[in-house]
Ligand SMILES: [Fe+2]
C-alpha cells in the first residue's frame with residue numbers, strides 16, 4: 001500500500017486540520033448540521049482579538065471551541081433511555097430551548113418524551129422526568145462535561161482547554177449546570193463557547209438576526225452581558241456572517257489558529273488523537289464499551305504476526321481505533337436496541353461505515369486511512385458494505401480490522417450477555433474463513449490470541465488452539 005499507511009505523517013498536516021475534521025463526528029452525535037463545531041470556532045474566535053487574548057490563550061480558545069462537544073457521546077445512551085427517543089433529535093432540539101424558562105422546558109419535555117412509545121411507557125417516562133428532572137439534568141450534563149474535559153487532556157490539550165469544556169453549560173446568573181457557578185467564576189473560554197454555540201444554532205434556524213436576538217435575550221441570564229455586547233459589535237459587520245456561510249469556511253477556520261503557538265503534529269500526538277476519539281466512540285453505547293481499544297490491540301497483534309513494519313502497524317492501530325467513528329452518527333435507539341433491527345434501522349446501522357469514510361476523508365492526507373477504516377464491513381465474497389468490494393479490492397489492513405472487529409463482537413462480554421464461549425467463537429470465525437474473512441489473517445488472529453485473548457485466560461486459549469490445530473491439520 002502507498003502513503004500514508006506505509007509513510008510517516010505528512011509534514012504539512014496540521015493538528016487543527018485533524019481535530020477540525022474529527023469534529024464533524026461530534027456534530028453527528030449532537031444532531032447538529034455538519035460543521036457546527038467549525039462554525040462555533042469561527043464565531044468564538046471573532047472575540048479573541050477584541051478581548052486582547054494573547055496567542056496562547058487564543059489557541060486554547062480555538063481548541064475549546066472545536067472540542068466543546070468532546071463529551072457528547074457519554075450521555076447519549078442515558079438521554080435516549082430517559083426520553084425514550086432518538087438521542088440526536090433530543091440533543092439537537094434542546095439546544096434551541098432556554099432551559100431557565102419553565103414554560104419552554106415543559107413544552108420541550110412534553111413534545112420530546114416517548115412519542116413513539118405506548119401511553120403507559122410515555123406516562124412513566126414523563127413522571128420520572130417530572131419528579132427527578134433537576135437531578136437527572138445535572139447528571140447528564142456532568143457526565144458530558146467531565147468526559148469532554150478528560151478527553152481534551154488525553155488529546156494533549158492544556159488544563160485551560162479542559163476547564164473551558166468542563167464549564168460549557170454554566171450560566172452567567174449561576175443557574176447553569178453542573179456546578180451552578182456564576183459570573184467571572186465561569187472560565188472565559190466556557191463563556192465564549194456557550195455564546196458561540198447558541199449563536200450558531202439560532203443562525204442555522206433563522207439567520208443573523210435570530211442569532212443576535214437570542215444572544216441579547218439571554219444576556220445577563222445565560223451570558224455575560226459584556227461578551228454579548230462585544231459580540232454584537234463584531235457581528236455588526238455583514239462580512240462576519242458572510243464568512244460563516246462561505247464554502248471555504250474550513251480554510252478560514254484553519255487560518256484563525258494563531259501561528260506563533262502552533263504545535264507540530266507529532267506521531268505520538270496523532271496516536272493520542274486516535275486513542276482519544278476511540279474513547280469518544282466507545283462511550284456512545286454501553287454495548288460497545290472498550291470495543292475500539294480492543295480492536296486496535298487485536299489489529300496490532302495480527303499485523304505484527306503478518307510481518308507489517310512499524311509504520312504500517314502504527315497506522316493500522318489508528319485505523320482500528322477509528323473504524324467505528326461513523327457510529328457516532330447512529331441513534332442509540334438503534335445501537336442499544338435489545339431486539340432485532342427492522343430494515344430501516346439496519347440500513348441506518350450499516351450507514352456507520354460510510355460515515356466513517358466520510359469523516360476521515362475530510363483530512364486529505366489521510367484519505368487512505370479513510371478507505372481502510374471505512375471498508376471494515378466488506379467481505380471477500382463481495383457481500384459486505386458499503387461498497388461491495390471483493391478479494392484484492394480489499395486492502396490487507398482492512399482485512400485485519402474486519403477479523404479483529406468480528407472477533408471482539410462475538411467474544412467480548414456485553415451488559416446484556418456474556419461473550420460467546422471460546423470454542424463457539426472460534427467455530428464462528430472458522431465458518432467465516434474464505435467468505436467474509438481472509439484465511440491468513442484468521443490464522444494470524446489464532447496465533448495472536450494467547451497474548452491478546454481479551455477476557456479469555458491464556459491457558460484456555462492455548463489448549464483450545466492446540467486442539468483446533470490438531471483438527472485442521474488432520
Ligand atoms: Fe463497524
Ligand SMILES: [Fe+2]
Nearest residue numbers: 291323324405
Ligand atoms: Fe466495530
